[in-house]
Amino acid sequence: MTAVVETEGLTKFYGPKLALDDLALAIRPGEVFGYLGPNGAGKTTTIRLLLDVIRPTSGRATVLGAGTRDARIRARIGYLPGELALEGRVRARAYLDFVADVRGGVNRGRIDELAERLDADLSVPMGRLSKGNKQKVGLIQAFMHEPELLILDEPTTGLDPLVQQEFLSMVREARASGHTVLMSSHVLAEVEHVADRVGIVRSGRMVAVEDVAALRERAVRRVELHFDAPVPREAFEGLPGIRDLTVEGASLRCTVDGRPDALIKAAARFTVVHMVSAEPDLEEIFLTYYSEEEAAHARAGA
Numbered sequence: 001m002t003a004v005v006e007t008e009g010l011t012k013f014y015g016p017k018l019a020l021d022d023l024a025l026a027i028r029p030g031e032v033f034g035y036l037g038p039n040g041a042g043k044t045t046t047i048r049l050l051l052d053v054i055r056p057t058s059g060r061a062t063v064l065g066a067g068t069r070d071a072r073i074r075a076r077i078g079y080l081p082g083e084l085a086l087e088g089r090v091r092a093r094a095y096l097d098f099v100a101d102v103r104g105g106v107n108r109g110r111i112d113e114l115a116e117r118l119d120a121d122l123s124v125p126m127g128r129l130s131k132g133n134k135q136k137v138g139l140i141q142a143f144m145h146e147p148e149l150l151i152l153d154e155p156t157t158g159l160d161p162l163v164q165q166e167f168l169s170m171v172r173e174a175r176a177s178g179h180t181v182l183m184s185s186h187v188l189a190e191v192e193h194v195a196d197r198v199g200i201v202r203s204g205r206m207v208a209v210e211d212v213a214a215l216r217e218r219a220v221r222r223v224e225l226h227f228d229a230p231v232p233r234e235a236f237e238g239l240p241g242i243r244d245l246t247v248e249g250a251s252l253r254c255t256v257d258g259r260p261d262a263l264i265k266a267a268a269r270f271t272v273v274h275m276v277s278a279e280p281d282l283e284e285i286f287l288t289y290y291s292e293e294e295a296a297h298a299r300a301g302a
């Protein structure tokens with residue numbers, strides 16, 4: 001299976017400043033890849049290198065099987081830049097029609113459909129668009145030609161929660177059509193419900209690439225079970241992955257590390273009337289990568 005995006009030893013210096021250090025990245029066809037890292041980590045630099053907006057100091061990248069300088073791949077990519085330069089008196093709708101004409105192959109109904117889904121106001125001159133509406137115009141131009149590859153730099157910036165949900169549906173639909181998505185973010189919560197894998201970049205270096213389903217299995221979650229009658233604590237003590245167990249009458253509370261299977265099987269011997277299981281907190285795992293990395297830096301500097 002050939003990767004849709006592949007980099008080898010990709011390195012970028014801005015003058016003396018090392019922004020990207022020996023990046024090896026392989027994004028598989030049809031996956032949604034979340035590219036995560038704090039501000040200044042090198043996400044935008046990577047994306048600009050992939051789109052040939054800037055050139056690497058060393059290393060190489062291929063996109064859709066071609067070198068990044070190959071202009072023929074442009075029409076097959078949908079790109080949302082991190083900072084959108086949408087200014088002037090041209091109305092958003094006229095701008096999108098113009099982009100559609102230049103690109104070709106865009107069904108005009110698709111622009112209206114996306115504008116409606118994102119609740120975008122296209123009647124406003126670009127210079128007067130709010131930050132959120134600019135972002136929506138940027139998303140419409142990235143999605144309107146149904147590209148094989150979407151490269152989205154911080155796509156949820158400025159979107160309210162309902163519009164964010166709609167955007168995530170658009171990403172899922174792109175994946176369902178077999179398209180590939182690379183999206184950057186500085187918070188895992190924004191991508192964890194849609195990404196198949198996440199890559200974590202810090203200080204220009206990729207510190208981890210993880211399968212989101214596997215992360216979720218390893219994550220910690222709080223669980224509460226309520227039974228129809230008091231239950232004995234002993235029935236739940238020492239179960240694999242169970243911590244902080246409290247049993248009070250007919251209620252049980254605990255923390256589950258990874259799979260809740262042992263807890264569910266033990267509980268099934270009683271009558272469960274209510275269950276609360278919080279979303280696994282992936283952010284906690286994510287942050288440990290940063291602190292480990294910081295610790296390594298500190299050791300190296302010592």
Ligand SMILES: Nc1ncnc2c1ncn2[C@@H]1O[C@H](COP(=O)(O)OP(=O)(O)OP(=O)(O)O)[C@@H](O)[C@H]1O
Nearest residue numbers: 014017019037038039040041042043044045046186
């Ligand atoms: N044109 C430039 N000249 C000099 N330094 C730059 C330039 N562009 C980026 N940098 C520096 O390179 C590093 C990586 O920046 P980059 O924009 O790629 O990070 P990022 O992960 O996208 O961060 P953010 O989330 O803030 O956009 C930062 O330290 C940044 O200050």
